[in-house]
Amino acid sequence: MRTALCPGSFDPITKGHLDIILRASRLFDRVVVLVSVNPDKRTAFSVEERVELIRAVTGDLANVEVDAYQGLLVDYARQVGATASIRGLRAVSDFEYEFQMALANKKLDPQLETIFLNTNSKYMYLSSSLVKQIAAFGGDIDDFVPQAIIEPIKQRLSKGVS
Ligand code: COD
Numbered sequence: 564m565r566t567a568l569c570p571g572s573f574d575p576i577t578k579g580h581l582d583i584i585l586r587a588s589r590l591f592d593r594v595v596v597l598v599s600v601n602p603d604k605r606t607a608f609s610v611e612e613r614v615e616l617i618r619a620v621t622g623d624l625a626n627v628e629v630d631a632y633q634g635l636l637v638d639y640a641r642q643v644g645a646t647a648s649i650r651g652l653r654a655v656s657d658f659e660y661e662f663q664m665a666l667a668n669k670k671l672d673p674q675l676e677t678i679f680l681n682t683n684s685k686y687m688y689l690s691s692s693l694v695k696q697i698a699a700f701g702g703d704i705d706d707f708v709p710q711a712i713i714e715p716i717k718q719r720l721s722k723g724v725s
Contacts (some may be wrong), residue, residue: 567591567647567678570599570636573613574606575716577694577708579686581620583651586680588624595643596621598631607695607720616716620709637672648675653682653690695720 569584573596588594598613608616610631621627632639636648648668650661665677694707698720708716 564592565647566593566595566643566645567649568595568597568636568640568643568645569649570597572601572604572606572691573598573617574604574608574691575613575694575708575712576617576620577686577689577691578706579651579653579682579689580691581709582683582686583649583680584621584627585624587649588627590649591647592626594624594627594649595645596627596629597636597639598629599636599639600633612719616712619711619715635671637668637675640672640675646674646676648677650677650679651682652679653687 567587567590569580569587571580573580584594584596596617598610598617606613614629614631617629621629630639639645640648648665650665652658652661661677661679665679668675668677689707694704694716697707698704698717701721704716705713
């Protein structure tokens with residue numbers, strides 16, 4: 564059985580993330596969406612909230628699981644027998660960061676491959692930060708996050724982004 568990870572902050576999950584998860588689920592037998600710690604980001608949603616939001620929109624994908632982990636990605640990958648980490652690439656601006664991370668992970672564990680899926684052109688501009696900013700100012704996020712989580716996100720962020 565081939566297992567892949569879709570790691571990220573998912574603060575919160577967007578339609579861009581979901582598109583990558585969906586496509587990964589067609590390529591691998593089992594996909595674990597992993598809420599991980601990015602030390603460079605201060606998150607608005609707790610780990611539990613992010614996991615819950617992802618579960619709410621991936622429940623219909625039979626081979627997709629959601630988990631959270633506080634350590635190194637390579638350690639989690641070994642624990643669950645994952646052979647690939649799937650990352651989404653939006654624009655050239657993503658590349659340097661993604662490339663650095665892929666090379667570091669390869670150094671830490673040569674068995675773990677990083678696979679890049681290009682963004683769906685519909686979601687090229689989309690990021691969690693954009694969603695948080697628009698929702699915090701009462702804007703319409705319907706085009707940016709899946710239907711099932713629009714209200715929870717709006718309610719949570721209407722009091723302002725931390
Ligand atoms: N279209 C397509 N892909 C997208 C879109 C979009 N609109 N928006 C985001 N994505 C992609 C991102 O490019 C990324 O690949 C993925 O979705 C998740 O994005 P984020 O922003 O939620 O996640 P990041 O980049 O903050 O995740 C970084 C990790 C948390 C995975 C990283 O810091 C990590 O692995 N942490 C664990 C500790 C570790 O092992 N560190 C060493 C790494 S070298």
